[in-house]
Amino acid sequence: MSFILLSNFLSNQRPVQKTVGSVVPVIFRRRFLSRIKEWGILMLALMAMPSMAAIKVGAPAPDFTLPSTLGRDAKLSDFSDKIVVLEWTNHQCPFVKKHYDSGNMQALQKKYQDDVVWLSIVSSAPGKQGHISVAKAKEITNSRSALPHAVLIDSDGSVGKLYNATNTPQMVVIKSGKVEYMGAIDSIASADKGDIPKADNYVVAAVDSLKKGQPVAVAASKPYGCSVKY
């Protein structure tokens, strides 16, 4: 017997809070179908899946416009002549606190204040952890002495999903409208401030390389942290 079974294991679990995409139907193929046909059907099924990672290293960074602490909407393409850092954040997530309570994130924002447009993005949905208004974003920025160029509020999560943001913190580095780095802030996936000096900071490495016109050595790395509260 030979058959293909598509198991979307999202469907096996306890109810998801918000269903994105559809539950995949089970496809049962008999042996008389040729292998090529089977794979064809499989590929079609995969194409119908919920959207995969929308961004890729080396590919254009999709443009977006979001309400921001600038006093007007912030548009990514307005900064196309600069290096842009996108930082997904949730001020109540312990992995974010690791980098703010230690002063690590503020130090990075300060280090690159002149060369980089640093955009902190909040994709928490209303009612979920970390969701804030523009006014509250200003207040939090002041209270933790953060120095982003702006905090952007992505209440419907559309920009987070466009950039495949799964974690807070999660970082994207963009130059000339192209994704140059995406993923974790550093190499040690922990909530321990003590690990920060021991870790390789991928954002620093990427920005410093780009400033020198060099290629980014580590261009992607799996992010770690809290899930984004879509």
Add this chain to the structure above:
Amino acid sequence: MNKVRRFLGGHSYFCLLSFCVIFFPTQVMSKAFQGKHIELELLSSVLKENSALQLGIRVKPELHWHTYWKNPGDSGMPLRARWNIPTGYEISSLQWPVPTAIAADNMMSYGYEEEHILLVQLTPQKGKRNTRSEISSEKDLDISVELAWAVCADVCVTEKTTLSVSVPAVKNAPSSSQILPSHLTLMSTQLKEATRLLPRASNESKGTYSVLDENIHFSFALPDGVDSSAIAKNTMAIVFFPEMADLVHHASPQSIEFNGERIVITQSLSPYVNKENIPSVLSGVLRYQNKKGEFIDGFLISMSRH
């Protein structure tokens, strides 16, 4: 007692014991750490001459909260353990029970929603003169472990603690002819039970993998006891958990194909993987579960590049 007997009907006392172990462990334990939305405890078996000491970290997330497998999936963090053990001994790495897939908001985590035990073994260091006799030393063994973890529901809490246990030396340990104190009996039973929930090694489960465009195909022999026709009928299910954290796009579906005695599982690659850096040998755990998602069996799968 008669009432209990009647309640149990034809079941043996063994059932009564397991019932207690599974549902009421905290009543007998005194040194468990009560964290936020989680309880942890260091368990130890009794020292016996010429055998390794079995230890375990019991982890019990609160209802609707979960902790993580060694590959946590899209977010989260596995528990980290830093051991302080007597000199002359070495400790194995953590052995993780078969995880479960926890999905929310189109993201996928791998972990545990129920009470579980991470096992380790303490053995005399290799190359030491006294090797085996060391473990029967006259001294009690003081063992402690610094733990750091994340426990999450919709939100996450991270905490740290140090747990310790003092294991009586063999000469002080209760012998098998004596009746063990109830907490030691309970610990031994819990540790034995935990071993059953580890993925089983199987020579037949060695397989191959191949990368084609943006997908990875895992191919291996159908492990013993896995019924492909039940899976086809959707009365049973399998889930594959790769150990490498940035190998697959965790939330993408796994397509499963049975070809005679082989299983081929196909999944999208992680957006973070560098195809050049995929090791020549990959391993993972295959979970066999019923349609409610309840654990039936688990297997260690090792695959080399095709």
